[in-house]
Amino acid sequence: MKKNAPALTFPKPPARPNESPDFSSVDVGVAGELGVPPIDIVAADCRPYANGLIRVLNDEGHAVGPWADFIDDVDLEFLTQGLRDMMTIRTLDQRMLNAQRQGKTSFYVQCTGEEAIGCAFQRQLQPGDMNFPTYRQQSLLIAAGYSMELLMGQLYSNELDPMQGRQLPVMHSSRKDGFFSISGNLGTQYIQAVGWAMANALTDDGKITAGWIGDGATASNDFHSALLCASVYQPPIVLNIVNNQWAISTYTGVASGKSRTYAARARGYGIPSLRVDGNDYLAVCAVSRWALTRVRQGYGPVAIEWFTYRTAPHSTSDDPSAYRPRDEAKAWPLGDPIDRLKQHLIVNEAWSEERHVQTQAQLLDEITTTQKAVEAHGTLVDNKPLSPALMFNEVFAEMPEHLRRQRQESGF
Amino acid sequence: MKKNAPALTFPKPPARPNESPDFSSVDVGVAGELGVPPIDIVAADCRPYANGLIRVLNDEGHAVGPWADFIDDVDLEFLTQGLRDMMTIRTLDQRMLNAQRQGKTSFYVQCTGEEAIGCAFQRQLQPGDMNFPTYRQQSLLIAAGYSMELLMGQLYSNELDPMQGRQLPVMHSSRKDGFFSISGNLGTQYIQAVGWAMANALTDDGKITAGWIGDGATASNDFHSALLCASVYQPPIVLNIVNNQWAISTYTGVASGKSRTYAARARGYGIPSLRVDGNDYLAVCAVSRWALTRVRQGYGPVAIEWFTYRTAPHSTSDDPSAYRPRDEAKAWPLGDPIDRLKQHLIVNEAWSEERHVQTQAQLLDEITTTQKAVEAHGTLVDNKPLSPALMFNEVFAEMPEHLRRQRQESGF
């Protein structure tokens, strides 16, 4: 390389609309290739895990390698439940997308293609552990068994809405299900999660914390704050980075720059870091268990980059065909998480195409039934509005005089 | 290591007051040990440079190894000038410290022990290149030949003050000397420097940029922003990190956490990074030249951690005996930059103890003469105040009506 004068670079995605999807530069390694690091590993020794890709399911649907052994107690029943979890969300996402199109809610965000991450992670958590999620981690809520009524109630801002209409539809919150209040401001939750984890340690409550962030939002200041403070104080936290290749219309290269991987960036902060196939339910299950065990036992924070692809548009306000090839998701070299777990279960004779179709129909039926019941309480088009006076509540624990005067003035 | 429950860690310095200084855990490597990397090196290959320590002068004062060869055209005259530069600042710092103690200025910051870094770096820059310094880089100004009258004028906020009394004494600004306006808000200049470097490339002006930050301020958000954006856009910038072990009373461990080095953290962003003995004038000279050449030729950003020790108090408002051993500076394993360059020049028969004493006296004389002349224009105790009306100028290019009214109201 011979250069003469400085010139700026502008990172580009592998393909644009009207070009063929091209993932030839994505190195996915080989399933089963990477080992399980010692539980007390330090960042310096994490290089292969941060730069490589931990995979368990191979192309034939077999679980292979040391990470498969690490979870050899995980039985097919558990995995079948995992498949159901993922199918539930995908169905829910489709129903809610339709509801948004019908004007029944103002906004929706799907997590299509990323279901394995939240579903498998959540099932390794214990009661009292706290997630600090983004708007794209409804999978955590579903796998935690959050009430579908409450979830939909919030989407419709009707009387079932536990947020009483204050928050955007997708910004759930459920303390008892370990799901922290979601902010619209990207990144902010990541350093808050570190604070919560510090409180875990300071109050010795025996719980741990999981922070969540998207690849695009790793650019935020709070991402840096969180890695830094986790490195300094060593609280019990798993710092999850969901790298789904896109931030609205912006390719992940604009967030990564020349960093090899997001895991490698975290490793620079002295935090042991791993990079994992996020479309592989078993890999997510195995690495989550390893990381949570480490953290729970007091060996300090871990960062995990979940490598995946955002199959859906960013949100209902977005049209990805303007900035990437229409069929790019199909070309993703790591496939679809539901298809892959299904294949594994079929290979192991715990599932079949018929059961799959049946289950799908049954889930659709269940969800549609709930949906109808929830919609009876009102939607955006069929509005049974909550009292507007609610908006003066919970600004403070006790309503101060000036707000009382304003509420009076408002006439509500 | 066997753990059971999470517990926080709180980084500690090697010694506290009433303990003996202890730098046994500081690995300084061996002078001459590390090679000169290829000019187009990528971050992945920078591991030894980011984790090790580039040194040129050995304990006997000899310049050794590949980096010594890299600057074998640097003659003793040039180095003698370097020594004079450093001695000038040290003398200036002492005079100004005294002036502050006498109430002649409100505030002062010394750079004792860190003189080599700015002095040697500046002499590798070209006219039009821009530094984005902190309050502790007056060495850049001195080596750039900034007028001592202006410098002191600002310290005394008198009519010679090019900032017209608006800024804190130590927060200089000299566009023509490549010295950007200093902010009191730590870190902010680092991402601004990246923006300036992008302008270098976008306007193709043939110049380059140098950002400066302290180890403590690497914790700031803008440090992260700068590394990230430099990695993304690849502008012509050298990102300097001056690691002097302290941030006011806070040990550098609170800023580094478990990162191996600050250079290693930068490397995680995909930026080639090196770590250098900042008390070694020749090492600073060599690595600066290498980095500036690389950047100027368009091979992209470089980060450099200058490893040094803050011998002086943080500022005139600080008393370090409250938080570290009094004689810790003397125990710093990499010595004092003036002593070391002096030794090298003596070993090479270009300097002597007598010339040193002579030069010291001469510099003191020169600086004292200037000081007296500048003080004649007023100091904080002998005040010939600038017109307070000046404070309404330069808020905007043109004074808007409301400010004009306020100036009138003020009666100035």
Add this chain to the structure above:
Amino acid sequence: MAMSMVEALRDAMDVKLAEDPGVVIFGEDVGYFGGVFRCTAGLQEKYGEQRVFDTPINESAIVGMAIGMATHGMRPCVEMQFADYMYPAYDQITQEAARMRFRSNGQFTCPMVIRMPTGGGIFGGQTHSQSPEALFTHVAGLKTVIPSTPYDAKGLLIAAIEDPDPVIFLEPKRLYNGPFNGDHQAKSVSWSQHPDGEVPPDHYTVPLGKAAIRCSGNEVTVLAYGTMVYVAQAAAEESGVDAEIIDLRTLLPLDLDTVQQSVEKTGRCVVVHEATKTSGFGAELIAEVQEACFWHLKAPIQRITGWDAPYPHAAEWDYFPGPKRLGAALVKAMKY
């Protein structure tokens, strides 16, 4: 040429990109895609990615880079995706850009524009609806501008890009595609049916610091800006009060002369904004008006504003200061 406000803003940037090689446009999703509100659509294709580009999701980095370029001599015009996301950049905006000229005694200056969609009315909830103007008007060294028509949007944006100092450019997102008077159930009107949707194709400016009287009247002066200009018109019509409606256009520097003349004529004043009430820009307007026009005032100055709560999602139309609330205030003012 009929243009929406989005098109007018885009046209302003287009004109300046063509005229001045120092102008660069950047922000989140503004490059290839052309912005989530499409304000920069087509500009990267036309001028190349050196002039119009995407950034990482880091607002303080966006402003920090812009400061570096502006002090170097370029003229960056950057976008915050929503005004609600400028908060991480608040340090760089207020402590750096705003006072670079002052602290360097003019050696380094910041001719730059920070555009941001502002205000509610799109069911955006608390983080897509805020109006932070008062957080800028409190800061010495910033100018704060907010257009209410496509014509003004283009002229003010060109003036802002040409201004030698940093300008905060608030874009009332509810006006992007048409005038909006607060009646959310009415059919939306497009700018092509509105006289102020007519926008000359070439370079022109609307000067910063000058208000516009949108509607003269004799009984009450309404001080408004952005979306509230249309709400005020609807309120005046519905209430039948003969209101003089002033569109401030620039909040700082404020066109106090125009305001004062009007209030001295009408003797009554109502201020209106979407932002939370306490310490909103309305307070500043009241402080100035009561001092300048004390002896002319026949009634206390009222303010109609968003409530002192975060913008709620579902109840947004009860939060938004609509024509009914404002109309009631006009009637009340007349009762004194």
Add this chain to the structure above:
Amino acid sequence: MAMSMVEALRDAMDVKLAEDPGVVIFGEDVGYFGGVFRCTAGLQEKYGEQRVFDTPINESAIVGMAIGMATHGMRPCVEMQFADYMYPAYDQITQEAARMRFRSNGQFTCPMVIRMPTGGGIFGGQTHSQSPEALFTHVAGLKTVIPSTPYDAKGLLIAAIEDPDPVIFLEPKRLYNGPFNGDHQAKSVSWSQHPDGEVPPDHYTVPLGKAAIRCSGNEVTVLAYGTMVYVAQAAAEESGVDAEIIDLRTLLPLDLDTVQQSVEKTGRCVVVHEATKTSGFGAELIAEVQEACFWHLKAPIQRITGWDAPYPHAAEWDYFPGPKRLGAALVKAMKY
């Protein structure tokens, strides 16, 4: 017991650290060293570094961690080294802490205190002198407190730590070691010579939201807080105007009753603060007072404030709103 304001603040933290295991103190240099203004000196030694510790230089991280701990159930009380350095944390403070309760419908709340030394008068230049109170009072969900005596400092800080919501606690650094009336050439007075330097050793609170009348009078009401309380006393004495001086103590929620009663009595009002004038908290006070007391006002409400420029270093005493300027305003008010 005679205490300086620094000692009183330290004592408040000491009391709460002893009483409540959930209280933790952290910030830059607050741990081993005890803070650059010594407010936390000795507390780490007494309570251990799990309770009192140093942080990296990252204000948004400090506030972000505090939010995490507060929502968990702890009661963090954190320090910004200077109010001027809270800007990087402005997003976490205003968009997160302030509305956590609201947006989660009470599931997650933020009982936390953010202390910050504020105001000028120590030759600190533009980045060690600012008074950002109006940037907090505009934000729904925050309380903003500023004491003017050691007694109040301790009582208000204990009340703030016990409050269920986030409290911004501004400490007028010029009052840390003694009352200061704006005469910078006079010999400095220490708190031990002042009646309000007498501070009970144990737990007590001064309720948030209640102003104090520092000096009753009949001719003009002066609304002041922090250092300006003493400036107002000096101005009243020097000008001979019979002023009623109200120390607001809490800016939000504001004790409007006390203010209104006073202005209805005096018919005249002057507000004073150090922050820049435009959109300062004075504007809010004026807006409220003119509305509440319109028919009682005999003169326009004046504001005496810092000028709309960054705090200059050398000319700081010409910037600082001293007794002379305020005295002239009182005299002017009497001329109507």
